[in-house]
Amino acid sequence: MDFSAAHVSYVIASYAISGICVIGLFLYVLLRDRALATKLKHIVEKDKR
Amino acid sequence: MQQFANPARFLKIANVTLPYIWAITAILFAIGLYGALVITPPDYQQGETVRIMYVHVPAAWLGLFVYCLMGFFSAVAFVYRHPLADAAAKTAAPLGAVFCFLALVTGSFWGKPMWGTWWAWGDARLTSMFILLLFYLGYMAVWSSIDEPTRAAAIARIVALVGVLNVFVVKFSVNWWNSLHQGPSVIKMGGPAIDKSMLWALLTMAVAYTMLFLALHLVSMRSEIAARKLRQARLVEIGNR
Numbered sequence: 001m002d003f004s005a006a007h008v009s010y011v012i013a014s015y016a017i018s019g020i021c022v023i024g025l026f027l028y029v030l031l032r033d034r035a036l037a038t039k040l041k042h043i044v045e046k047d048k049r
Numbered sequence: 050m051q052q053f054a055n056p057a058r059f060l061k062i063a064n065v066t067l068p069y070i071w072a073i074t075a076i077l078f079a080i081g082l083y084g085a086l087v088i089t090p091p092d093y094q095q096g097e098t099v100r101i102m103y104v105h106v107p108a109a110w111l112g113l114f115v116y117c118l119m120g121f122f123s124a125v126a127f128v129y130r131h132p133l134a135d136a137a138a139k140t141a142a143p144l145g146a147v148f149c150f151l152a153l154v155t156g157s158f159w160g161k162p163m164w165g166t167w168w169a170w171g172d173a174r175l176t177s178m179f180i181l182l183l184f185y186l187g188y189m190a191v192w193s194s195i196d197e198p199t200r201a202a203a204i205a206r207i208v209a210l211v212g213v214l215n216v217f218v219v220k221f222s223v224n225w226w227n228s229l230h231q232g233p234s235v236i237k238m239g240g241p242a243i244d245k246s247m248l249w250a251l252l253t254m255a256v257a258y259t260m261l262f263l264a265l266h267l268v269s270m271r272s273e274i275a276a277r278k279l280r281q282a283r284l285v286e287i288g289n290r
Contacts, residue, residue: 001086001087001097001100002091002097005091005096005097006096006097006162007096007097007098007162010098010101010159010161010162011098011100011101011158013158014104014105014154014155014158014159015100017151017154017155017158018108018151018155021147021150021151022147022151022261025143025147025265026261026265029265029268029269029272030268032272033268033269033271033272033275036272036275036276036279037272037275039275039279040275040278040279040282043279043282
């Protein structure tokens with residue numbers, strides 16, 4: 001990619017926003033999954049006791 | 050199909066397949082991004098701005114595809130009343146909304162240098178895509194505003210199925226009305242209008258986005274099943290008091 005070309009800032013902005021949104025979505029989904037799995041594990045262990 | 054609708058079997062299959070799906074997604078993104086930013090040539094008219102296409106088009110395709118999937122799962126839930134179908138539609142919505150949002154934003158970044166404007170309300174493709182985002186938000190609002198899951202599911206199914214009509218409007222808007230947005234250039238009669246030197250990177254990115262959606266959807270469904278089990282456990286606890 002030629003960084004000195006016209007309108008290249010629009011390309012950089014598009015990739016930056018896409019990256020931020022996709023990584024944000026990825027982290028949200030994985031962290032929520034982990035949090036719920038931990039809660040469920042505690043309840044199962046509590047029931048066993 | 051029926052055998053995958055069992056939550057325990059679904060979880061077992063999801064847990065086995067997820068590492069492979071993540072690995073394929075990472076490889077496809079690495080190849081696709083390298084192709085999009087380094088290997089593919091600039092366009093003879095659009096110059097370097099054409100590179101926005103490699104993130105804009107897959108996001109737009111996913112925005113439409115995910116809503117169709119939500120419509121399909123909602124129809125299945127309507128007919129078979131299977132709770133996993135509702136969970137599949139519910140968990141697909143936030144993912145589809147992000148892809149739809151990305152299509153709108155990256156489209157604006159393409160529109161400003163190419164059309165001279167960020168946005169045009171009179172344009173059918175842009176406006177119908179924005180309405181699709183509102184359908185996504187409305188669908189998610191139904192689930193989060195109604196406490197009773199069976200009631201929320203019943204209303205959410207209607208929102209999903211009505212919204213599918215708008216997906217057809219988005220798809221054919223460039224054929225039905227005069228639009229700033231270009232017409233179909235990949236899936237069209239007579240073959241794609243995009244040169245092969247660019248098409249391979251676009252298709253790689255499209256498959257990478259689809260695999261990413263598949264992985265995130267499987268994880269979200271696993272979370273949804275865990276959330277339902279937690280809700281059930283809480284109700285039992287309250288009942289025992």
